[in-house]
Amino acid sequence: MNQTKHSFQSGIIVGVIGSLSVVGLSYAGQHFYQAHQKQQLIQHIEAQKQQFVAQLNQQYLNQSKDSAQQLMILLRQSSQIQKQIVANLKVDDGVNLHFDRMLLTAEIQPHNKIPAELAQHKIFYQPQFQHGQPITIWQCFSTLADDLRPKDCLYRQEAPESTELLRQALMAAVSETRQKYDQSSTHTPPIETECSKFKAKLPQDFDVFATGAYSGRDSRYQIDDSGHQANEMDIYVQHNRPTVLILGAYEPAIWNLKWEANTHIVGVIATGYHAQRVLGLPNSVPVLETTAHNSQCGYSYVSNENAATLNQLSQKILQKDIKTVVVAQNGRANIGNIGLISALKSSNDKTINDIIDKSAPLAGQAGIDDAVAKGLLRQATRADIQAWKAAYNRTNNIHTPPVVGGTESSGTGMEYVHFDSAYVVLKEMTIPAGLYGAHSVTLFVPKGVPRPKGNPGHSTIYDMGSGGCYGSSPDCLRN
Numbered sequence: 001m002n003q004t005k006h007s008f009q010s011g012i013i014v015g016v017i018g019s020l021s022v023v024g025l026s027y028a029g030q031h032f033y034q035a036h037q038k039q040q041l042i043q044h045i046e047a048q049k050q051q052f053v054a055q056l057n058q059q060y061l062n063q064s065k066d067s068a069q070q071l072m073i074l075l076r077q078s079s080q081i082q083k084q085i086v087a088n089l090k091v092d093d094g095v096n097l098h099f100d101r102m103l104l105t106a107e108i109q110p111h112n113k114i115p116a117e118l119a120q121h122k123i124f125y126q127p128q129f130q131h132g133q134p135i136t137i138w139q140c141f142s143t144l145a146d147d148l149r150p151k152d153c154l155y156r157q158e159a160p161e162s163t164e165l166l167r168q169a170l171m172a173a174v175s176e177t178r179q180k181y182d183q184s185s186t187h188t189p190p191i192e193t194e195c196s197k198f199k200a201k202l203p204q205d206f207d208v209f210a211t212g213a214y215s216g217r218d219s220r221y222q223i224d225d226s227g228h229q230a231n232e233m234d235i236y237v238q239h240n241r242p243t244v245l246i247l248g249a250y251e252p253a254i255w256n257l258k259w260e261a262n263t264h265i266v267g268v269i270a271t272g273y274h275a276q277r278v279l280g281l282p283n284s285v286p287v288l289e290t291t292a293h294n295s296q297c298g299y300s301y302v303s304n305e306n307a308a309t310l311n312q313l314s315q316k317i318l319q320k321d322i323k324t325v326v327v328a329q330n331g332r333a334n335i336g337n338i339g340l341i342s343a344l345k346s347s348n349d350k351t352i353n354d355i356i357d358k359s360a361p362l363a364g365q366a367g368i369d370d371a372v373a374k375g376l377l378r379q380a381t382r383a384d385i386q387a388w389k390a391a392y393n394r395t396n397n398i399h400t401p402p403v404v405g406g407t408e409s410s411g412t413g414m415e416y417v418h419f420d421s422a423y424v425v426l427k428e429m430t431i432p433a434g435l436y437g438a439h440s441v442t443l444f445v446p447k448g449v450p451r452p453k454g455n456p457g458h459s460t461i462y463d464m465g466s467g468g469c470y471g472s473s474p475d476c477l478r479n
Contacts, residue, residue, distance in 0.1 A: 038115050041092065042150055045106045048089050048097060049125050052104060053138060055085045067135045068172035071127065071165055074102045094119075102127060102162045104138070117148065126160050129168040155321050157308045164316075195297040195317045198288040202267050203242055208314050208322045209335050210246035211235055212272075212302035216253055216331030220367075221352070222360040222433050223252050224275035227455030229363035229434025230254050230356075233328055236344060238336030242266045245335075246314060246322065247276065248301035254355065256280050258344035263336075269317060272301045277355040280346040288317070302327060360430065364439050367432025368423065376429040377443075380422035384444045388462045391447075395467035430454040440472065 060077055061070045074081070078100055086099045094111030097104065104125040108118045121143045128137040140153035141160050149155065216231035223230045230252045237243065237259040244267045247255050253272060257280035259265060265285055270276035273292045281287065290297040297317055300310045307325045314322050326333045338344075361367040371377040393400060422442040428450045435441055435457035445451050447465030460471035469476035 034115055038118060038148060041095070041108070041114070041118060042148070044092050045095060045108075045123055046150060048091055048095075049104060049106070049138070052085055052089060052097070052099075056081065059085070061135065065134045066172075067127070067130050067133055068169040070135050071102060071129065071169040072173075074127065075162075075166070078102070102165060103159060105159065118144070121148075122159070123150070123153070124156070124159050126162075127165070129165055129172075131168075131172060154315055155311060156315070193296055194288060194290070198267065198269070198286055198297075199317060199319075201286040202244065202318075206242040206244050206266055206320075207239065208244050208246065208318060208320050209237075209239070209324055209326070210248060210302055210310055210314070210322045211326040211328055211333040211335060212246075212248040212253070213328040213331075214301065214303060215249060215251040216328065218364055218434065219254060220362045220364065221254070221356045222363050223254065223277050223355055223357055225357070225360075226252060226274050227433050228252050228274055229432075230277075232256065232331055234258070234332045235328075236332075236334050236338045236341065237263050237265060238334075238338050239263050244268070244318060244320075246271065246310065247278065248272055248306075248310060249276065250274070250301045252276070254279060254352070256346075258341070258346045260336075260339065260344060269313075271299045271313065273299065279350055279352065279355065281349070282347045283349040361432045363432050364434040367434075368441060371429060371432070372423070376425070376427050377423040378426060380424050380442065380444055384422075384424050384464070387446075388444055388464045388467070391464050392467035425449050425452055428452075431456050431459070433457075435459045 060073055060081065064070050064073070082099045086097050086104070089097055091097055092113065094109050094114035096107040096109060098107065099105075106123040106125075108114060108121050108123075110119040123144070124141040125138040126141065127135045128139050130136065139160075140150055141156040142149045142153050143155075143157055144153075146155070212233065216233040219230045219232045221230045222228070228251055231249060232254045233247070233249065234256045235245070235247065235258070237245065237257065240262050241264075243263065243265050245257075245265060246269045247253075248270075249272045251272070252274035253270075253276050255268075255270060255276065255278045257265070257268075257278065265281065267285060268278055268281065268287045270278050270287060270289045271291065275291060275293075276289050278287050278289075288297065291299050298313050300306060300313045302310060302325060304327060307322075310325060311322050314320055324335070326335055362370045368377065372379070389400075392398070421440070422444070424444045424446065426449065429452050431443075431452045431454035433455065437458060440458035440460075443452065443456075443459060443461045445461060445463050445465070451461065451463065451470075456471050458472045460469060460473045460476055462469045
């Protein structure tokens, strides 16, 4: 009896295991089938692109061996190329090919034969300009995820623009025309930019990482003439391959770099709206600073919403995608697995004194304290408020009679002034940067003393000579 029961239980277990095996095999088979289906579709699109390029070269581009002229042919003959070549390519159901303005687009549409992960994505192919040479490269861009994009295809959320290609083609055409009229010179040197010179200093193989934020933590310094207080960012790096860093902040920033011993930083792009300065690197490491005020290469900065734009900057300068974007927190970011901070390396080839604006005062409260120490400011008193109010009344023909039983400040209209952040200007000076929000101050300017230069931020300036005021107060002029 027990043996029969045991045999029955064994049979049930074997049956369950067999059923699970069938389910598992079925799931695995479905997974591999879907992966194969995705790969087949990508390969099909690539094959149609190759056929397109072959027919294009034969029918349109064999008239010229210069990519500048070939680009102009593509632009002029765009509609004919669509009708005669693209419209006759045999594409799978759910795939739509279109050519316009030097760009071949493969649009993957929702269809029962199209894997859901590929639907509504696009693959773009754009010809690449090569000075004096025919078009041999059609760079691939795509909205597909990393594990689905074809090899050597760069990630991009939108179609690449043709503006830069047209500029290169036109400049090459102008150069060729000039050369015809200048027989004394047979050589036209390539046109260099700060971007191309930076790229030429890098090795062939490297990885790209980006980090930063809108701003970091406040520093005591100014590094440009924007009137903005510089921020500081501490960036720690660990990566076992040659590394190019893209450092991006909107506000002016001082980047302090440190790295582990096995890390080899081969180049840095520091970008943002305002000036960006990098410390910690040996002078031998190339640094490209590109901002809104020096935008030959374009500019961007790091944020949660800005990753795609930042990647386009990387593609433009480095012709590579960014591997990872790390958003800095409180002026600090780690790239890679960082061990002991104390063991990190850094260089003293460039110091803070090499990058700050020595003609500008210290920023924020440090600048105010420094101005007091130098005799440019002193702490304000209630007598200074009364003096400004008297000047205001004289200017505006206002008589304020004495108030019996009132407080000491009654009638001044200045009860809200905080005396720990109110100062009297004693000499000609420049207002420190960064006097915003809780860091703002009140400045009283006696008659005969020049009004301070610079950006007051959210601070208010009261002129005791004219009775006027300037700054963020609602009753003041905004200048």
